[in-house]
Amino acid sequence: MATTTPSGVRGGHAEHGGADAPDGGAPMTHRQIMEALSGLLLGMFVAILSSTIVSNALPEIIGDLGGGQSAYTWVVTASLLAMTATTPLWGKLADLFSKKLLVQLALIVYVLGSVVAGLSTSSGMLIACRVVQGIGVGGLSALAQIVMAAMISPRERGRYSGYLGATFAVATVGGPLLGGVITDTDWLGWRWCFYVGVPFAVVALVVLQKTLKLPVVKREVTVDWWGASLISASVSLLLVWVTFAGDKYAWASWQTAAMVGGSVALGALFVLVESRASDPIIPLRLFRNRTITLASLASLFVGVAMFAGTVFFSQYFQLARGESPTMSGVLTIPMIGGLFVSSTVSGLVITRTGRWKAWLVGGGVLVTAGLGLLGGIRYDTPYWHVAVFMAVMGLGIGMMMQNLVLCTQNQVPPQDLGAASSVVTFFRSLGGAVGVSALGAVLGTKVTDYVGEGLRKLGPEAAALGHGGTGGGGIPDLDALPEPVRLVMEDAYGHGVGDVFLYSAPFALLALLVTLFIKEVALRTHHGEEG
Known part of the structure; x- marks a missing residue:
């Protein structure tokens, strides 16, 4: 039987009510909520930063550790895989154990993985450490939304989800920028891409211990x-x-x-086991709720678009436009700006109005349009065109990402909050992981084809180079190539990345179509209210 500490009532307003103090006392002020969220937002920032910071440093990392193309792919995929696979487990544990303790545990796992990753002596060791990092990041990604939901009512949560989305935006594009700066700084080196997040994570642990106070729900635990x-x-x-x-x-x-x-x-x-489990990790009854089912589907498709942008822009700017790792990060700022503005503004407006569907639909339109426009970019496309297209896509992702979780949380009872939140996050991570892997394979094939075609046009001597070292997704050293061959390589990567965005656009369109069928239920001011 479920019991609680004296500070909260199971399933009642004290634990999950609107902006009430977690101890069941007077309502929390905005300042109190922000103090409580400060460590959580910092931890979330560190988690997302670790996922993106290596993108601009990967060529140097893999070259230094002596890995091949498969190692290059797996340094990215291993973290996404671990994050995706463990998200539902973290969500379920949040329904059974102290949420604060779980957030701190996730941070500790992340710190351990990061420290050892920085000490890696082989690509295999680095990939194993990325798995550990991914487990920690999966916990932080799932628990951030769950902890917010434990303190703030759905109506007020839109405002704070905007802050979470803004944090996500800064870390998503700030990661490659910081990674580029570290890689281009001789006295630091790529290992600091893993060390740099550790002090932030330690600070987040201390801040969480002091500011995050939630009632501990005690239940008979069955994992x-x-x-x-x-x-x-x-x-x-x-x-x-x-x-x-x-x-x-x-x-x-x-x-x-x-x-x-x-x-x-x-x-x-898995479905068979879940249907018979006394306390399933993903309660299948959740999918009887139309909103949860549709929001999960939409998150799956949004994940493809979201991660495609963060992973392939760095390759576009470095390999198609010849920019340095640092400038590659700087040039993606229009996307972070769009994501930052839309996630923050949509959260504030949703809090005031209680209405969220228009933002989801509008976001779907913008993501689809942005990816469609990006599908036409080439190595010589004027940068201001690319910047506008990136901003459009960023605006759309900011409107959809957090609000899909918000509309789900609005329609579940407190005891299912963790599981329902993590289901939506899980599908977004799954879409991202599958999307990065599949679109990366498409990019490798397209670049090889375009390079071969371009070299044949240069004449027999150039054609003898075959695929110019790009076979199997290999990445050439552009600085070592003669000018005509380099232009062929840049053109191939510009065209190939454009194709990747074009192939991503239908997934964004599917997300848009799915959101059209989600029934809008005005956000509740208390968890105990009926929607």
Whole structure:
């Protein structure tokens, strides 16, 4: 039977009510809420920063550690895979244990993974550390929304979700910028890409200990380890397939059949286990709620678009336009600006009006339009065109990302808050992980084709270079190439990245179409109210 400490009543207003103090006392002021959220936002910043900071440093990291193209892919994919697979488990644990303790545990896991990653002596060791980092990041990503929901009513939460979205925006694009600066600074080196977040995480731990006060809900604890293992295995197998398909083996091959079939079988077994579990990691009854089902689908498609932007812009600016890692980060600022503005403004307006659907639909339109426009970029596209297109996409993502979680939280009882929030976050991470892997494979194939075609046009001598070192997704050293061949490479990468964005646009359109069918329920001022 569920019980609580004297400071809160299970499922009542004290724990989940609108802007009430977590101890059940007087309503919390804006200042008190911001103090309580400060450590959480800092932890979230560190978590997202770690996911993006390596993007501009990867060529140097892999070259230094002696890894190949598969290692390059897995340094990114390993973290996303671990984050995706563990998100539902963190969400479920938040319904069973102290949320504050779990946030601190996630930060500790992240710090340990980061420190050892900076000490890596091989690509295999680095990939293993990225898995540990991903577990911590998965916890912070899932728990940030859950802790906010435990303190703030749905009506007020829009405002603070905007702050969370702004933090996400700064870290998402600030990561590559900071990584580029660190990589270009001789006395630092790429290892500081992993060390730089550690002091912030330690500060976040201290701040959380002092400012975050939530009632501890005591329950008879039953963790669905079978469910957690099966969903992790299913997702992992799917991502392994997407990562290597088209490179190590053909898309249509026996390996594809075995991996996809195995993933589907494990997924079916997961559903069977969850239907019989006394305390499932993802309660299947949640999907009887139309809003949760549709929001999860929309998050899946938004994840593809969101991560495509953050991963492939750095390659576009460095390999198609010849920019340094630092400038590559600077040139993506229009996207962070759009995301920052729209997430903050939409949160404030939603808090005042209680209405959120127009923002979701508008965001879907902007993301689709932005990706469609980016689909036409080439290596010589005027930068101001690219900047406008990035800003449009950023505005759309900012409107959708946090508000999909918000509309879900608005329609679940307190005891399912953690599971429901993590389900939406899980599907967004899954979309991002699968999208990065699949679109990365597409980019490698397209670049190889475009390079071969361009070299043939230069004449027999250039054609003898074949794919110019880009076969299997290899990345050339542009500075070492003669000018005509370099232009071919830049043109190939510009065209290839444009194709990636063009292929991402239909997913954004699907997200838009799904949001049209989500029924708007005005945000509640208390968790106990009926929607």
